[in-house]
Amino acid sequence: MVLLLLSPVAATAGEADRGVAVLAYHRFDPLHGGATTVTTLAFERQLDWLDAHGYRVVALGAAVEGLRGTGSVLGDVVAGGRAVAITVDDGHASVYTQLYPIVRRRHVPVTLFIYPSAISHAAYALTWGQLADMTLSGLVTVQSHTYWHPNFHVERAHRTAAAYRAFVDDQLVRSKRVLERRLGVPVELLAWPFGIVDADLRAAALRAGYRAAFGYGGGPASPGGDPFAIPRLPMSDADQGAVLAARLRLGPSVRGPAAP
Numbered sequence: 647m648v649l650l651l652l653s654p655v656a657a658t659a660g661e662a663d664r665g666v667a668v669l670a671y672h673r674f675d676p677l678h679g680g681a682t683t684v685t686t687l688a689f690e691r692q693l694d695w696l697d698a699h700g701y702r703v704v705a706l707g708a709a710v711e712g713l714r715g716t717g718s719v720l721g722d723v724v725a726g727g728r729a730v731a732i733t734v735d736d737g738h739a740s741v742y743t744q745l746y747p748i749v750r751r752r753h754v755p756v757t758l759f760i761y762p763s764a765i766s767h768a769a770y771a772l773t774w775g776q777l778a779d780m781t782l783s784g785l786v787t788v789q790s791h792t793y794w795h796p797n798f799h800v801e802r803a804h805r806t807a808a809a810y811r812a813f814v815d816d817q818l819v820r821s822k823r824v825l826e827r828r829l830g831v832p833v834e835l836l837a838w839p840f841g842i843v844d845a846d847l848r849a850a851a852l853r854a855g856y857r858a859a860f861g862y863g864g865g866p867a868s869p870g871g872d873p874f875a876i877p878r879l880p881m882s883d884a885d886q887g888a889v890l891a892a893r894l895r896l897g898p899s900v901r902g903p904a905a906p
């Protein structure tokens with residue numbers, strides 16, 4: 647009887663203010679910012695601002711659990727609308743040379759979305775040794791960004807339905823398998839290349855064993871949203887002070903659309 651009385655009340659207060667802002671970065675540079683490059687100074691100012699305004703940087707896996715309403719300390723943070731998670735896509739070398747020293751010094755958890763075909767192969771990319779080094783720190787978590795970062799719209803256009811399905815399955819399964827084997831860590835989260843996601847891709851992510859996936863764009867993520875299209879906030883040097891505050895503010899009035 648007690649449970650029956652309590653359960654309808656729990657979800658009423660502050661529902662619109664609950665959520666986690668998942669920040670999305672790509673590259674870091676000591677001097678020059680750009681569309682997908684944030685200067686190290688701007689990044690540190692963003693961390694300072696979050697700290698000064700009561701935001702807590704949480705691990706992405708914990709954020710996913712919080713969005714699911716799983717009970718934990720994080721659940722309280724999420725309920726207060728002051729949690730952020732930091733993600734970095736594509737495995738650019740500057741993650742190791744520019745971001746990682748800041749992560750270590752400030753002890754902030756960061757998740758890297760990696761497509762394994764580039765690692766120790768492309769000139770701009772991280773090496774497997776650097777990824778292993780960062781993973782061992784306990785501060786950096788590596789998750790999947792498919793195997794070679796295809797544009798699924800383009801790939802679908804020149805394949806039969808069966809061949810496209812096999813292609814998608816391979817991209818999702820191979821990435822997970824290679825990252826797990828190389829780094830010895832479980833890979834359960836996925837970021838969609840270019841933020842492209844639809845019903846077929848969601849189903850494929852589920853088949854491949856992922857438990858959540860992220861888009862690119864939109865506002866803070868809210869509990870009860872689609873766990874395979876969690877929105878993220880693309881970040882630039884311009885995200886400081888009042889601009890950053892407006893983007894992080896939770897609630898229906900400023901909540902962005904679902905990821906593209």
Ligand SMILES: [Zn+2]
Nearest residue numbers: 735736839840
């Ligand atoms: Zn990407």
